[in-house]
Amino acid sequence: MLSDQVESKPVLNSSKPWRGAIFEIATDEVRFGDKNVHRDYLDHPGAVCIVALKEEPVPQVCLIKQYRHPVRAKLWEIPAGLTDVEGETLLEAAQRELAEEVGLAAKDWHTLVDVYSSPGCSNERLRVFLARNLVQVGCPDGFVREAEEAELEMKWVKLTDALQAIFSGTIHNPSAITGILALSAAIDTDFASLRDPGDSWHLSTDSLQE
Numbered sequence: 001m002l003s004d005q006v007e008s009k010p011v012l013n014s015s016k017p018w019r020g021a022i023f024e025i026a027t028d029e030v031r032f033g034d035k036n037v038h039r040d041y042l043d044h045p046g047a048v049c050i051v052a053l054k055e056e057p058v059p060q061v062c063l064i065k066q067y068r069h070p071v072r073a074k075l076w077e078i079p080a081g082l083t084d085v086e087g088e089t090l091l092e093a094a095q096r097e098l099a100e101e102v103g104l105a106a107k108d109w110h111t112l113v114d115v116y117s118s119p120g121c122s123n124e125r126l127r128v129f130l131a132r133n134l135v136q137v138g139c140p141d142g143f144v145r146e147a148e149e150a151e152l153e154m155k156w157v158k159l160t161d162a163l164q165a166i167f168s169g170t171i172h173n174p175s176a177i178t179g180i181l182a183l184s185a186a187i188d189t190d191f192a193s194l195r196d197p198g199d200s201w202h203l204s205t206d207s208l209q210e
Helices: 090-102 147-151 159-168 174-188
Strands: 011-019 024-032 035-043 047-054 060-068 073-077 080-082 104-116 125-136 153-158
Touching: 047 090, 047 104, 047 174, 060 090, 060 147, 060 159, 060 174, 073 174, 080 090, 090 104, 090 125, 104 174, 125 174, 153 159, 159 174
Parallel strands: 047 125
Antiparallel strands: 011 024, 024 035, 047 060, 047 080, 060 073, 060 153, 104 125
C-alpha cells in the first residue's frame, strides 16, 4: 500500500514575520545536504469538511455557495470550518460546523479522506468526513452567521450532477472536489473502506514539532 512518510529536515532558524486573525506566515532556514535554504509557508490551524449525504431516492450531497474574497467569486463548497477550538476533536468540530452552517446533524459519521490543502506552501491539513442518516436540527442557539456566512446558500445536489460539474470545470473548491470524488469511490465499493471518525492522522505536523 502506498504511504506518505514523516520526515523533517533540520530547521536552523524559524520566525513568524506576519500574524493574522486565522493564520501566520512562517519563515524557516532549512538544511538540505550541505546547503541552507529558506522556505516561507502559511502556518494554519487546520480544518474539517463534511460531505453530508442523502441516499434516497438517489444520492445527493449538501453544497453551500460562499463568497471567497481572494478569488473574487462565490464558490460551491461542502460545509467546513477551522479546527481552532481548544480541546475539540476533529469529529466534534465537524459536528459543530455542520449544525452551524446548514442546521444538520448526523447519526452516522466516518472519515472519508485526509488531505494537505497545498503542501508546497502551507501546513493546513483537512479531514473530510462523511455524514449519513441526517437530521434537521436548525442553527445552534446563540450562533449568528456573520460576514460571508450570513450570505450562505444551501442546495441539495444529485451526486451525478456534482460529478458532472467537477469534470466540466464549473466548480473549483478543492475540498468539495476531493470529498465528492471520494464519496463516489466509496459508493462504488459499498462503503467498505470507510475509516472510523476518530481515526488518527497518518501524517501529523504535530510530530514535526519535536
